[in-house]
Amino acid sequence: MAGIKDVAAAAGVSVATVSRALNGHRSVSPDTRERVLEAVGRLGYRPNAVARSLRTDRTRTLGLVIGDVMNPYFTELARFVEEEARARGYSVIIGNADERPELQDHHIRTLLDRRIDGLLVSPADGRSPFAPGTRPPTPPVVLVDRWVPGLDVTVIRAEGASAVRDLVRHLRALGRRRIAVITGPPATTTARERVAAFREAIAAQGLHLPEAYVGEGDFRADSGRRVTEAFLDLPEPPEVVFATDNLMALGALDAIRSRGLRVPEDIGVAAFDDIPWFQHTDPPLTAVAQPVAELARAAVGALTDLIEGRAARSVTLSARLVVRRSCGERPAGPTPTNGPRRSA
Template sequence: MAGVKDVARLAGVSVATVSRVLNDSAAVTEPTRARVLAAVAELGYRPNAVARSLRTDATRTIGLIIGDILNPFFTELARAVEDEARTLGYSVVIGNADERPDRQDHYVRTLLEQRVDGLLLCPTAEITPLVRDMVAGGEPLVFLDRTLPGLEVPTVRADGAEAINELVGHLRTLGHRRLAFISGPALLSTGRERTAAFVAALGEHGLAVREDYLEAGDFQAASGRASAARLLDLGEPPEVIVAGDNLMALGALDEIRARGLRIPADVGLASYDDLPWFTHLDPPLTAIAQPVQALGRRSVRALIERVAGQDVGSVVLSARLVVRRSCGEPPFKEGSGPA
């Protein structure tokens, strides 16, 4: 990878002049500016703004870039990060990527310009050059909730495979055999992992994997509703719909109610991700709860350790199944007491 010295050598100028050109200083003649920019283009040089910004005096500030601020999971996660950071004497500046790589990079650059000490990033599906630069430069960066293939970055995330397996076993115990899943985007690690875990759980519990029962959503309510509509229109609709996140579960719930169907008598519904007010639905919604508070706390501590120059490993926490009544209740057995 070409460096600033290579650009200076090719353009026949000093490193300081290259820096002035790249920073759009007026103290450079136009012919010199043209030579430097031509050298930059020829060498494919990309200024490492990441290194320049993070190698400064500590500001006791960290940046957090999340996927979607309207998603209750990310809202709670941001609060957990802020609470832990404040406890440790840090402030948090938050950016909402809205699941778009360009917005993610906009906030990365903005936060670096504000001289944050390090970044917590819930990465979008695309590996952008800016993020790759941060990783290559070994700068204080921790991924939160998601991973990116091929990038060695300390990550704090939840593993829901065991909870999904437990959910499928629970549904089978209730007598359900036709189980459908609405997944998140396959480009996101969370979308891939939850789908793979669901398919594996079906096999482990001796249930059929039907392609028409696997719907691809985008972690948004509209996709949950559209996917639920397609599933319910099948000649043999599923007995239970499992949504890959809380917003898609709400979209599926809207579609079920719009059709006048009863939960769980006509179709069961479960969600990956729990919400406090799921308990207030009628019936309350079965869900897989992520350890959101612990994710926030551990990610902040991991990042601060990286800022201090310590080696940091990835952290994987376990999600857990919360059984409620939206998929049915076990049959009453004589002699058993109330649940």
């Protein structure tokens, strides 16, 4: 493979000049630059990013560690993160934690070893993702979506409380009062927040939430099914199941169907995290939608700010309720609470 030396030889200049010509330095005569570029083209030379990184101590690479690639929410997040990073001249290496803390640690360690310039994490559990032994996480870190309580780093997330309030109000308006919730692993902030928001909203509507209506899942479809089955076995089953994650909502849907019940006639379903698929389920699912693209953009923006020495503040965007048909038909007339609303 042709190296910078070959180019230098071919162009009859020194390696320093080649480097300067390629990095757009002033003080390289147009004539020389021309010759260098010609040689580069002729040899098909491409600079070795490894060598360059060693010298400059910058990899122009961001690490992104997410809870689960197979979760469409994260897939979408990853996609937008890469897009925004690319626009800013960075590559992204994705680490899939598969919701396993030790795998998350593995990826973070690997990414740090590769000297990525910055790290974006959506922590799988409540522990600091910087295991002991990982000294001051050298590169800047930004947390997305999920965060870690005592950890003082920039966090980019969406608040869902008001959308959850909207959801409960919407359900109430449809005449549904017995609402059950499937929570995520209590170790994640998102799970705790969503349940808290839900409890509050229930109380605000003057409704009651028996403990039997709170079931713990793990952000996977199977757990949604399991928990929903328990709900259906209750002497007084709920009228709506609210899953705090999209995969668990799917599981809920399965459990309900396998009992021969109909959605929304017999029981309603709602989910946190809206994903393209929800338009295609039958019935289309009512969900709380996070502004994923904006989250991704804000996160990459904050991270690159930190990398390039600027300050970065935490940002909280707002989620919104997307009403579809899985909780029952909307009563006639305009419903002021669920039009598309811009996030902050």
